[in-house]
Amino acid sequence: MSEPGGQRTRPAQRESGLLERLRRVNAPPPPEDSVALRVAVLAAVLIAAAAVLAEDVGGPVLRVAVFVGIPAGFVWSHVAREREGFWLKLGLALGVLVVFGGFLRAVSGAAGGSFAEVQVPLAELFLWVQLLHSLDVPGRRDLLFSLVSSLVLVAVAGVLSISLGFGAYLLAWGVAALAALVLAHRSEVAELPRLGEGTAPGQTEQAGGSLRPLFAVVALVAVLGVLAFLVSPVAGSARSLTFPASLPSVRPTGQGGGIANPSLGSGDPASSDGSGGAAASFGYFGFSDDLDTSLRGRPDDTVVMRVRASAPDFWRGQSFDIWDGRRWTANEEEPDPVFGESPFQLPTRSVGSEEFVQTYYVEEEGPNIVFGAMSPEELYLEESGVFTLSDGTVRTAAHLPSGAIYTVVSRRVPATADLLRRVSGPGSAPPPAALAERYLQLPDVPERVRALAREVAGGAPSTYDKVRALEAWMADNTRYTIDIPPLPDGEDAVERYLFEDRKGFCEQIGTALVVMLRSLGVPARLGVGYAAGERNPFTGLFEVRASDAHAWAEVWFPGLGWQIFDPTASVPLAGDGGLAGAGSGLGAFLSARLPDLGDAVPVLLAGAGVVALVVGARALVRRRRRRRADRERSWAAAWSEELEALGATVGRPRRESESLREYVLALRPVLPARGWSQAVATVEEDAFSGGRAPPGRRAEAERVLVEARGDR
Numbered sequence: 128m129s130e131p132g133g134q135r136t137r138p139a140q141r142e143s144g145l146l147e148r149l150r151r152v153n154a155p156p157p158p159e160d161s162v163a164l165r166v167a168v169l170a171a172v173l174i175a176a177a178a179v180l181a182e183d184v185g186g187p188v189l190r191v192a193v194f195v196g197i198p199a200g201f202v203w204s205h206v207a208r209e210r211e212g213f214w215l216k217l218g219l220a221l222g223v224l225v226v227f228g229g230f231l232r233a234v235s236g237a238a239g240g241s242f243a244e245v246q247v248p249l250a251e252l253f254l255w256v257q258l259l260h261s262l263d264v265p266g267r268r269d270l271l272f273s274l275v276s277s278l279v280l281v282a283v284a285g286v287l288s289i290s291l292g293f294g295a296y297l298l299a300w301g302v303a304a305l306a307a308l309v310l311a312h313r314s315e316v317a318e319l320p321r322l323g324e325g326t327a328p329g330q331t332e333q334a335g336g337s338l339r340p341l342f343a344v345v346a347l348v349a350v351l352g353v354l355a356f357l358v359s360p361v362a363g364s365a366r367s368l369t370f371p372a373s374l375p376s377v378r379p380t381g382q383g384g385g386i387a388n389p390s391l392g393s394g395d396p397a398s399s400d401g402s403g404g405a406a407a408s409f410g411y412f413g414f415s416d417d418l419d420t421s422l423r424g425r426p427d428d429t430v431v432m433r434v435r436a437s438a439p440d441f442w443r444g445q446s447f448d449i450w451d452g453r454r455w456t457a458n459e460e461e462p463d464p465v466f467g468e469s470p471f472q473l474p475t476r477s478v479g480s481e482e483f484v485q486t487y488y489v490e491e492e493g494p495n496i497v498f499g500a501m502s503p504e505e506l507y508l509e510e511s512g513v514f515t516l517s518d519g520t521v522r523t524a525a526h527l528p529s530g531a532i533y534t535v536v537s538r539r540v541p542a543t544a545d546l547l548r549r550v551s552g553p554g555s556a557p558p559p560a561a562l563a564e565r566y567l568q569l570p571d572v573p574e575r576v577r578a579l580a581r582e583v584a585g586g587a588p589s590t591y592d593k594v595r596a597l598e599a600w601m602a603d604n605t606r607y608t609i610d611i612p613p614l615p616d617g618e619d620a621v622e623r624y625l626f627e628d629r630k631g632f633c634e635q636i637g638t639a640l641v642v643m644l645r646s647l648g649v650p651a652r653l654g655v656g657y658a659a660g661e662r663n664p665f666t667g668l669f670e671v672r673a674s675d676a677h678a679w680a681e682v683w684f685p686g687l688g689w690q691i692f693d694p695t696a697s698v699p700l701a702g703d704g705g706l707a708g709a710g711s712g713l714g715a716f717l718s719a720r721l722p723d724l725g726d727a728v729p730v731l732l733a734g735a736g737v738v739a740l741v742v743g744a745r746a747l748v749r750r751r752r753r754r755r756a757d758r759e760r761s762w763a764a765a766w767s768e769e770l771e772a773l774g775a776t777v778g779r780p781r782r783e784s785e786s787l788r789e790y791v792l793a794l795r796p797v798l799p800a801r802g803w804s805q806a807v808a809t810v811e812e813d814a815f816s817g818g819r820a821p822p823g824r825r826a827e828a829e830r831v832l833v834e835a836r837g838d839r
Contacts, residue, residue: 178284178296200261384462384514409673426673439659462514499535551590
């Protein structure tokens, strides 16, 4: 053919080759016949989808589509696994476009493009795509893709989850996913004989043993995952786009910027006629207009909220500044409204430079107080406005029911002991007159209370040292307990605590510290809220119980503002660092939930030793058996295996039904050598005589293999 003609045909040839490659790339995978594998993958997908739906994602239509449509799709995929399915693929592509369009419509109204508002629509999109994909999973590759997709759904559920209830779904998904991986591996191994048109001796045993690397990989991933969990950074350690906020129902308190606390029943400040009924077991009497230290009794262990934060802190609610010897009351000031849209910019009075983000998940309806670490600067809350007080208190005009979510961004001073000593030592600036008038107020304090404060802390060089000296004295001479006698009529609560009972709970202890500091000329007030609570390392949230309701002292420092001190709860200063990693507190969390083994420890250790001995003995026996089998392997078996390996190199594996003589006849055209018949006779004689073939004939048979191998 002429060169021009050849040039005309080359593009056609290239086009043909390109089309062929495209066909190969888009060719449907071999159909998967294993029903067990399909069921295991379906179980993993449904469990992952259920985990997402359990986080209040989707409505009734999506739930029916998931729990009915996905199983139906898997059944259809199995029935139609042999079909090409061109029109089905086209329909699925259109379906993906439709659900993606719905996702875009759902997020188009997200304020500022906040990722928090995109999370739920994104989770719904994943579920719809999983449903569509379930209609076209004919092969093993498609099933494994569904398994990976279910992992994505599990991750989404983990992001949305705020409780350990997610752990049950994770465990169930892990079992189903592992079963699917094992079944997929076995299905692939089972195809090897068909692909090679034969089974080498011992191949069945190797297929079963080849599962060991799979389990080894799973174990390695588990170990690496735990290590990564322990050392990975704590969630929320840096500012992110995620600022969750939700208010399930808007129910006005009727108090405007005043306080309302329905958990106090008839004691609710918003219930002026006393018609509130009985107080809830989780209600705390300190979230009110006043705090009476003569009251006894504590809230129960109900979880009232969960807090996502990068470090523990006091979740502050409000403060009290007027003390009369038995009762605290808050200054009667008019709350300042802050109207507009979320996020609300709060009139913070902090000079700090460190941002501290906290997200609060309300579990039980309590006061209309927005809790937050000192000092709140931004508030993300789905309300039309909030109210602030000069002490940093933030209130809503609506109740905060169970399910409410809000995020607070506080501005903190990275305070350390050295910094607090430096700003409050000799020569430090005096407090402003208005602040001193409000926070140095005292009634007729008993003289021995003042004398004790002067004796313990009067000579301390700084405000910080005064605080620590008083805390140390109370730690050495009093104790914390909720079992204290009633406060007699007419007695001063602080004097009774310090000199008579020598025991009390946080309200008495915090009040005593504030009163003694005021008597030394240090501005102080009583703050109330919640202690940090217990951090759940698996969810990364602090679980705050009603019994964590707390009172503490807030002390003013020149140039830095208010700092929290508390003789009864250990929370580090803001500048002393936060949590070491995501797994912080894992040991304490688990030990608090494991039974006290006590005397059973030696028995358990002995049992573990016995198990270790049994496992070691079995491993030793297996090793000896393998060595014995290697020693007992006959010359005939070794010759046959070498022949089969040689045959495999020329593309002719041995079939399972072939005898040795038949196999040699098949190989002779591609492996020419002299003496094949005699060599086979020698091998058969050696095999049936128990290894008694003459050495000379063995050597001749081995020469035949060498000649057949040639330069291969």
